[in-house]
Structure formats: structure tokens, C-alpha cells
Amino acid sequence: MIERTAPSLNLRKTLLCGQCFRWREIAPDVFSGTVGNRHLTLTQQDLPRLRQDPFWCIYFDLNTDYETLRKQLSALHPNLNKAAQHGCGIHILRQEPWETLCSFIISQNNNIPRIQGIIDRLCGETEACSPAAFQNGPAVHPFPQPETLAALSETDLAPLRCGFRARYILDAARKVADGNVNLEALRTAPLAEARAVLMQITGVGPKVADCTLLYGLHRMDAFPVDVWMKRAMGQWFPGVDPVSFGSAAGLAQQYIFDWVRSGASEEEIPG
Known part of the structure; x- marks a missing residue:
């Protein structure tokens, strides 16, 4: 890959194009989000410093x-x-595969504010992540691991208010946790094969599978x-x-x- 400069990234277009759900615009052109166990608030003018941090440089895919x-x-x-x-x-952000899979399961027949609310509650937020909540950080609520969710029941997920998606989330968590779905192996598997593996999960169709491949595994051949x-x-x-x-x-x-x-x-x- 060729070395690129950070200003090639358009923050607004990248964060608000539907590929991620844990970023908010907390003020005009000010974006705040949680990735893993890290929290970041930045503007377009802050982008050059991202290259100095390997984590964010990779996440924002600055070297492509x-x-x-x-x-x-x-x-x-x-x-x-x-x-x-x-x-x-x-x-195309380099997101964590499990979080991406689970997030796009939640996104089915849903709107952005409701998707974000469900994900906030899933991550243990005590209140919806309003712009004020982001500004008053730096509390970090990592996305729960599949092993954690696999041990739960639909009743346990009732407070999320995610409806029929609770069954899908649990099936995904169990298949990933027990190794029936090896997400990392899908990075290099033929596209059709990778899609078919993901579609073994209850409620995962071609669209959610391709979103997981593109946004979570950086499979740019997925559409x-x-x-x-x-x-x-x-x-x-x-x-x-x-x-x-x-x-x-x-x-x-x-x-x-x-x-x-x-x-x-x-x-x-x-x-």
C-alpha cells in the first residue's frame, strides 16, 4: 500500500455513510465515538494527528x-x-468483525437512532448516548464479546428492546463463540463461501452477510x-x-x- 496523507479522509462522509453506529456528531463537524476500549473526539482539522497513533491509523484505513x-x-x-x-x-473503516456482525443484525428493518439506542444499551450504557453524554465522557463501554452474550437468554436481552432480533443476536453469539463461525477465516475465504458461512446464522441474509464482510472484515469485494x-x-x-x-x-x-x-x-x- 502507498503512504497517504490523513487529509484524504472525509470524516463526515466516512462516519455518516451507514457503515458504523457508535459515532455521533456532537456539535457541527465535531465527531465522537467509541472503538473497542478507546474513545475519541475529533474534527476534520484533527486528522493529521491520527497518523501518529497506529490504532487510529489502522481503524481509519489511512494507508490505503x-x-x-x-x-x-x-x-x-x-x-x-x-x-x-x-x-x-x-x-472503509477497519472495524471489529464481531461488533460489525452483531450491529448489522440489529440494523435489520430499523432506523439509525433506534439501532444506536439498542447498541448503546447492549454496551451497558445507563442512558442513551446523546451528544451531551459524549461530550461529558470519557466513559468507555466496549462492545460485549460473543462469549458473554452466548450465555444469555432472550429474556436477558429484553431490556435492549430489540424485538425479534434478540434471537438472531444470541444465535450469532453462540455460533461465533463455539467456533462454528470463524470470522477471521472469512478474511481470505472465497466471497461466496464466506457469505454462505455467515448465512448459517439465524436471521442473517445476503445483505447482513455482505455488510459484515465489507465493514467488519474489510472485504472490499463485497457489495x-x-x-x-x-x-x-x-x-x-x-x-x-x-x-x-x-x-x-x-x-x-x-x-x-x-x-x-x-x-x-x-x-x-x-x-
Whole structure:
């Protein structure tokens, strides 16, 4: 990988593009979040110092040459060129696989505030992580390990108010804890095989599996498709198979999501 400078990262686009749930914008352009047993508050101007900390440098994927990837994707389709220009600065975070799997199980048929609330309660927060709560840190509440959750029951999870997802969370925790689903092994397994392994978990379909692979295992060849993305592909990329986007298809998905969600797809972006 080619050494890159931290300013290539667009913090807002990266943290608010739907790939993570434990970050909040606590004030205009001020972001605060918990990763593992660490808590961080920063602005776009703070990015250069991230390179000095190996943990955050890896987490924000600062050593990947996103500019080259963006140019490669831009050459594949005129609308992907527009989306890639608009999404310049999006990075795929290097998140912890188990937390990512569990978080996207919770995300099913759910909205962002409710997803965040369930995850806050799962992590042992005594109150919802409002902007004020983040500002008044530095309390850190790590995501519970699968072994911890595997020993619980649906009744134990009732305070989370996660509904039908409680059964899915427990099944995922037990399969990961007992080794039936080896998340680390999925980093290098063929994509279809890795997806099939994750789909052994109750309630995990192709979309949650691909989100886990892309956002939790940094499998940029994964391209999560839900109803919304299927509609976007049909409108702006008719007849295009995401496989044609190649090894950075997941980054293309993020560009498309950001482009269409922002309304920029309705505007003329110079090619």
C-alpha cells in the first residue's frame, strides 16, 4: 500500500455513510465515538494527528491508496465516475468483525437512532448516548464479546428492546463463540463461501452477510444490496452487475449510496 496523507479522509462522509453506529456528531463537524476500549473526539482539522497513533491509523484505513481506487472505479461507468467524485474521501473503516456482525443484525428493518439506542444499551450504557453524554465522557463501554452474550437468554436481552432480533443476536453469539463461525477465516475465504458461512446464522441474509464482510472484515469485494440499493442500481446502473466493479466493489457501493442519498445524482457533475 502507498503512504497517504490523513487529509484524504472525509470524516463526515466516512462516519455518516451507514457503515458504523457508535459515532455521533456532537456539535457541527465535531465527531465522537467509541472503538473497542478507546474513545475519541475529533474534527476534520484533527486528522493529521491520527497518523501518529497506529490504532487510529489502522481503524481509519489511512494507508490505503483511496485516490487510486477512486480513479479506477471512475473509469468503469459514467455514473460511477460522478458518484466517485461526490464521494471523494470516503474510507472503509477497519472495524471489529464481531461488533460489525452483531450491529448489522440489529440494523435489520430499523432506523439509525433506534439501532444506536439498542447498541448503546447492549454496551451497558445507563442512558442513551446523546451528544451531551459524549461530550461529558470519557466513559468507555466496549462492545460485549460473543462469549458473554452466548450465555444469555432472550429474556436477558429484553431490556435492549430489540424485538425479534434478540434471537438472531444470541444465535450469532453462540455460533461465533463455539467456533462454528470463524470470522477471521472469512478474511481470505472465497466471497461466496464466506457469505454462505455467515448465512448459517439465524436471521442473517445476503445483505447482513455482505455488510459484515465489507465493514467488519474489510472485504472490499463485497457489495451489500438491500431494497434501496437495488432501486439505485436499477435507476443509475441498469443491467450492470456489481461484480463488474471488481475488487473495490464495496467502495463503489459507498460512493453510490452517498451520491444518491445526498441528491447529487439529480445534479450535473462535471466528468
